[in-house]
Amino acid sequence: EVQLVESGGGLVQPGGSLRLSCAASGFTFSTYGMNWVRQAPGKGLEWVSGIGGSGGNRYYADSVKGRFTISRDNSKNILYLQMNNLRAEDTAIYYCAKASRGGYSGYDLYYFDYWGQGTLVTVSS
Amino acid sequence: TVMTQSPATLSVSPGERVTLSCRASQIISSDLAWYQQKPGQAPRLLIYGASTRATGIPARFSGSGSGTEFTLTISSLQSEDFAVYYCQQYNSWPPLTFGGGTKVEIK
Numbered sequence: 613e614v615q616l617v618e619s620g621g622g623l624v625q626p627g628g629s630l631r632l633s634c635a636a637s638g639f640t641f642s643t644y645g646m647n648w649v650r651q652a653p654g655k656g657l658e659w660v661s662g663i664g665g666s667g668g669n670r671y672y673a674d675s676v677k678g679r680f681t682i683s684r685d686n687s688k689n690i691l692y693l694q695m696n697n698l699r700a701e702d703t704a705i706y707y708c709a710k711a712s713r714g715g716y717s718g719y720d721l722y723y724f725d726y727w728g729q730g731t732l733v734t735v736s737s
Numbered sequence: 738t739v740m741t742q743s744p745a746t747l748s749v750s751p752g753e754r755v756t757l758s759c760r761a762s763q764i765i766s767s768d769l770a771w772y773q774q775k776p777g778q779a780p781r782l783l784i785y786g787a788s789t790r791a792t793g794i795p796a797r798f799s800g801s802g803s804g805t806e807f808t809l810t811i812s813s814l815q816s817e818d819f820a821v822y823y824c825q826q827y828n829s830w831p832p833l834t835f836g837g838g839t840k841v842e843i844k
Contacts, residue, residue, distance in 0.1 A: 647833070655778065657772075657823055659833040672832040684836040707779055723770035725791065727779035 614638035616708050621731030628735070631723045634691040634708030634728055641660070642666065642686040645711035645715050645720030646695050651730075657732035661693060664720040671721060676702075698735045705730040738763050738829050742822075742836035748844040755811040757839045759802075759824035767803045768828035774838075775820045783822075784809065811841075819843055 620632040620697070648661040661682040662671045670682050681694040691708050709724035739762040749755050756843055759769065767787040772780035782791040784800035789808055797812040824836040 649822050654795075655776075655839045657835040659831075659835065662831070662833070712782075712785065720834050723782065723825060723826045724772075725782050725783045726838075727781075729779055 614656040614710065616672055616710065616726055617727035618708055618728045618731040621706065621733045621735045623736065625737050626735055629694070629696045629697065630733060632693040632695065632706055632708075632731060632733070634693075635709070636656065636689045636691065636708075639710070641715075643683075644714035645722065646691045647681065647683060647692045647711065647721065647724065648691075649707045649709050649724070649727075650702075650733075651707070652701075652704045652709060655704075658704075659721075662711075663720045665714055666719055669717055683695070695733070699734075700735050703733060703735050705732050708721055738765060738824055738826050738834050738836050739817075740824055740836035742824055742839050743836070744839060746840045746842060748842050749814050750844045751814055751816055753814050755818075755841060757809040757822055757841075759809070759836050761805045761807075763829070764804050764825045765768055765828035766828055766835065769800075769802070769807050770825045770827065771798075771800055771809045771822045772802050772823045772825065778821065814841070832840040 615637045617635045650661040663682045679697045683692045707730045708728045710726040711722040712725040713719040741760045769787045771784040774780045786799045821838045821840045
């Protein structure tokens with residue numbers, strides 16, 4: 613059974629940093645692109661960042677480029693999102709999501725067949 | 738690619754047929770997925786490839802369209818179907834883009 617479990621959310625002041633983690637199980641982690649999608653309170657879904665199976669290809673939304681860094685540890689089956697210089701508008705539930713196909717860079721960002729339960733990040737003074 | 742969903746809210750009675758629309762700002766072939774999200778839950782994949790139901794999705798859900806115009810149809814709305822529905826394109830990225838969502842509420 614595929615499982616994605618996020619952790620690391622919390623309350624942080626503007627300008628602060630936070631690292632999110634997503635522990636994956638139930639599939640061959642290194643084969644699939646992994647992504648972060650966020651949802652501000654009462655709002656829709658916004659794709660944030662994605663990474664290829666090997667970790668070589670990384671992609672970012674313009675709203676987070678230069679502030680967030682996505683990475684993965686395929687030996688531990690963990691996806692990360694390092695978030696620096698956080699702003700109030702980064703307040704959201706952050707979901708990790710698995711690309712539905714793998715083994716090819718063209719599937720790094722695809723549709724998502726599994727999502728974690730989300731972790732809440734609140735940026736406020 | 739900007740994804741636009743309509744309407745924003747749909748008030749429906751159980752048993753009714755529901756049609757949700759999603760429009761892409763440029764041609765995306767059939768690279769479109771639909772998700773359902775209930776309050777306090779993560780999104781769940783319903784449809785991919787514009788018309789293929791994901792594993793375990795009931796047959797009352799169907800998707801159609803290609804190019805720039807897409808629809809999600811629920812043939813007979815059940816109580817568990819009241820939720821927010823999002824479309825997402827995966828043809829041209831980055832970025833991946835989602836529509837703003839359609840909330841299906843009880844009339």
